[in-house]
Amino acid sequence: MRFTPEEMxxxxxxxxxxxxxxxxxxxxxxxxxxxxxxxxxxxxLVLIYESGxxxxxxxxxxxxxxxxxxxxxxLSVVSVPEIFNYWLQPGRIDVGFLSGxxxxxxxxxxxxxIGEYAxxxxxxxxxxxAPEIAASCREVFVVMRHRRRSFVDRxxxxxxxxxxxxPADRALLGLRGAGPVRVITDLGVLExxxxxxxxxxxxxxxxxxVEQVRAxxxxxLEVSDELGRTIPPTExxxxxxxxxxxxxxx
Amino acid sequence: xxxxxxxREAVGELVxxxxxxxxxxxxxxIPFAAGHEIIRQQRRELTLVRMTPDLIYDQLIGAGCARxxxxxxxxxxxxxxxxxxxxxxTRGWPAPLAIEEHSHAELxxxxxxxxxxxxxxxxxxxxGTDLPMHTPAVSTVRCPFTGEELTAVAAVTPDxxxxxxxxxxxxxxxxxxxxxxVQKEAxxxxxxxxxxxxxxxxxxxxxxxxxxxxxFVVTAVAEVxxxxxxxxxxxxxARDNTAYRDWxxxxxxxxxxxxxxxxxxxxxxxxxxGE
Numbered sequence: 098m099r100f101t102p103e104e105m106x107x108x109x110x111x112x113x114x115x116x117x118x119x120x121x122x123x124x125x126x127x128x129x130x131x132x133x134x135x136x137x138x139x140x141x142l143v144l145i146y147e148s149g150x151x152x153x154x155x156x157x158x159x160x161x162x163x164x165x166x167x168x169x170x171x172l173s174v175v176s177v178p179e180i181f182n183y184w185l186q187p188g189r190i191d192v193g194f195l196s197g198x199x200x201x202x203x204x205x206x207x208x209x210x211i212g213e214y215a216x217x218x219x220x221x222x223x224x225x226x227a228p229e230i231a232a233s234c235r236e237v238f239v240v241m242r243h244r245r246r247s248f249v250d251r252x253x254x255x256x257x258x259x260x261x262x263x264p265a266d267r268a269l270l271g272l273r274g275a276g277p278v279r280v281i282t283d284l285g286v287l288e289x290x291x292x293x294x295x296x297x298x299x300x301x302x303x304x305x306x307v308e309q310v311r312a313x314x315x316x317x318l319e320v321s322d323e324l325g326r327t328i329p330p331t332e333x334x335x336x337x338x339x340x341x342x343x344x345x346x347x
Numbered sequence: 348x349x350x351x352x353x354x355r356e357a358v359g360e361l362v363x364x365x366x367x368x369x370x371x372x373x374x375x376x377i378p379f380a381a382g383h384e385i386i387r388q389q390r391r392e393l394t395l396v397r398m399t400p401d402l403i404y405d406q407l408i409g410a411g412c413a414r415x416x417x418x419x420x421x422x423x424x425x426x427x428x429x430x431x432x433x434x435x436x437t438r439g440w441p442a443p444l445a446i447e448e449h450s451h452a453e454l455x456x457x458x459x460x461x462x463x464x465x466x467x468x469x470x471x472x473x474x475g476t477d478l479p480m481h482t483p484a485v486s487t488v489r490c491p492f493t494g495e496e497l498t499a500v501a502a503v504t505p506d507x508x509x510x511x512x513x514x515x516x517x518x519x520x521x522x523x524x525x526x527x528x529v530q531k532e533a534x535x536x537x538x539x540x541x542x543x544x545x546x547x548x549x550x551x552x553x554x555x556x557x558x559x560x561x562x563f564v565v566t567a568v569a570e571v572x573x574x575x576x577x578x579x580x581x582x583x584x585a586r587d588n589t590a591y592r593d594w595x596x597x598x599x600x601x602x603x604x605x606x607x608x609x610x611x612x613x614x615x616x617x618x619x620x621g622e
Contacts, residue, residue: 124424124425125425147451148373148374148375148526148528149373149526149527149528150526159425160424160425160426160586160588160591161374161424161425161586161591162374162424163373163374163375163424163526163528164374164586165375165525165579165581165585165586167526168375168525168526168581169581173556174525174526174527174556176527176528176529176531176532176558177373177398177451177455177528177529178455178456178458178459178529178532181451181452181455181456181470182452182455182456182459182470185452186452186470186471209448209477209478214477214481216437217436217437220428220432220433220436220437221422222420222421222422222428223418223419223420223421223422223448224419224420224448224449224450224451224473224476224478225399225419225420225450225451226420226450226451226452227450228450228452228472228473228476228478229450229451229452229470229471229472229473231473232471232472232473232474233471254477255475255476255477256476256477256478257473257476258473258474258475258476261475266475267475270474270475271471271474271495271496272474272475273471343425344586344588345585345586345587345588345589346588
């Protein structure tokens with residue numbers, strides 16, 4: 098079955114979510130992958146959205162983070178202060194699932210500005226829930242399209258903290274979660290080096306070369322000695338992915 | 348005790364030029380009709396507070412009502428950018444806009460502190476990020492018991508908070524349910540509170556999980572059916588995702604926005620007597 102790089106990315110991201118885990122889900126790419134996982138291998142995946150919906154099981158993908166379908170299918174709906182203070186902050190969430198406009202070699206994420214903060218070239222939406230998700234979840238997955246303008250040596254603005262400038266920074270700052278453990282793109286998978294915490298290429302998707310990935314990465318990308326190759330999407334994975342409809346879409 | 352008034356009267360009496368105004372509602376129950384009435388009455392120099400500015404603040408800011416925005420995520424969710432806000436921040440059109448920017452957790456806790464009558468709130472926060480350097484309302488505090496350094500955020504206390512709810516009784520007790528966001532905290536943090544509702548009823552039938560705002564914390568209630576559209580009111584109507592998608596085209600360009608604004612100013616406020 099033919100598939101697009103975008104579909105490969107979403108399937109690869111979904112496969113990383115193990116059944117029974119509790120996931121704090123960002124909108125768009127993370128939401129698509131998390132809902133795919135729940136329909137495939139992880140029926141007991143617990144989805145939490147920052148709008149306060151806990152263990153929600155939407156039939157269709159929400160367009161926004163607070164669509165009615167999330168509340169209607171949730172086990173419980175709590176207030177926004179509660180979702181951050183009681184559920185995210187104490188470390189009750191296994192996986193935080195994020196995306197961004199820029200990511201750097203230490204997996205710091207920028208969703209605030211391109212350029213200078215005071216005089217931005219492009220003003221982006223800002224923080225939302227991401228900074229605390231990155232700080233407090235046990236692990237963080239990032240899903241992002243792999244483009245040279247997005248995979249940069251240094252982000253213009255640290256909206257969400259990855260590893261800062263090296264492996265010791267999270268502990269020095271008192272951040273309790275492990276940080277980004279996997280970056281899934283439409284070209285492959287990057288993971289932090291166990292010693293340096295710098296992102297290295299650990300897998301490429303079918304038909305993608307290391308040279309291609311390097312060409313789309315704004316720093317000198319190291320490649321793992323045990324570089325893997327992602328298994329192509331199965332027919333079932335693609336069928337389910339293509340059946341996912343966004344609420345209110347034509 | 349809450350007064351039952353028309354939306355026009357309520358905005359006329361409760362929202363003044365220069366006020367700090369919070370219109371809350373997290374995707375759900377966004378008080379659009381009240382925002383449009385503020386535009387019609389041409390309020391100016393407002394400091395607008397809202398976690399997710401959404402279309403409603405894109406409209407208020409594009410209409411020139413604000414001089415400052417306090418927020419935590421400024422996009423059209425799932426669709427794209429808010430071009431009127433972007434134009435105001437980066438090019439000062441139609442008026443320069445100062446910003447005070449937070450994470451959701453920070454701004455939610457600023458309301459919590461306001462609601463609790465405290466000068467600040469404490470959270471673990473997001474150490475190491477760049478935003479606190481640009482935001483004076485965020486600082487650090489040392490725990491007197493453990494010595495840990497934690498994030499402190501200043502209370503936010505709006506002059507007036509406006510929210511939309513499903514219903515209120517004729518004494519002004521308000522009931523809302525579904526995704527309840529930060530509305531309770533935003534109302535309790537404010538000096539004055541205006542609530543628009545889908546309907547006024549004789550008796551508030553209990554609803555599981557509902558938030559109730561007793562009449563003594565509500566200044567005024569206005570009955571405005573459909574007052575949250577194009578956002579949604581759980582149990583009443585769905586989110587108009589097409590309107591959210593269409594806003595991209597309207598918002599992107601100053602002229603198409605000006606035409607939209609013209610139409611709005613011609614239209615009568617919804618929920619006016621005699622309509």
